[in-house]
Amino acid sequence: MAKSKKFWEEFKEFAVKGNMIDLAVGVIVGGAFSNIVNSLVNDILMPPLGMLIGGVDFKDLKVVLSVPKELQIGTVSANPATINYGSFIQTVINFFIIAMSIFLFVRLINRLRRKQEDQPDQPAKKPDDVVLLEDIRDLLKTQNQEISGKTEKKSN
Secondary structure, eight states: OOHHHHHHHHHHHHHHHHHHHHHHHHHHHHHHHHHHHHIIIIIIIHHHHHTTTOOOGGHHHHHHHOOBBBBSSSBSSOOOOEEOHHHHEEEEEEEHHHHHHHHHHHHHHHHHHHHHHSOOOOOOOOHHHHHOOOOOOOHHHHHHHHHHHHHHHHOO
């Protein structure tokens, strides 16, 4: 029983660590972002591109490897074997958009980090009462120096 309790405590520590939760959030946001990019490519970019190449939908671009055999009653028995290069093209475009977006995001974060690291640490501003006390100290020093200078002149 003690071993299983230790196991669950260890698992709980692992699952609740900050980086584990950050990873889970990243995966969820990445999945949502992937859906956005798929919609961008499929619904916005590909239709005009397909229109430019002759009104063809990229999903329909394929090479048929075998013609389906017909049954005796004239119905098709199976789908033909095809190479769907149109779907592949869409997937490649999705990848490049996602990769470019992630690159730009990471680049922005790195730029912000560099700016933060390049800024020298500014000393903390002294409170007004400390500044006032330092001014009084400096005035007393100069007065003491003047008094000691006058006493030295009188003694000579």
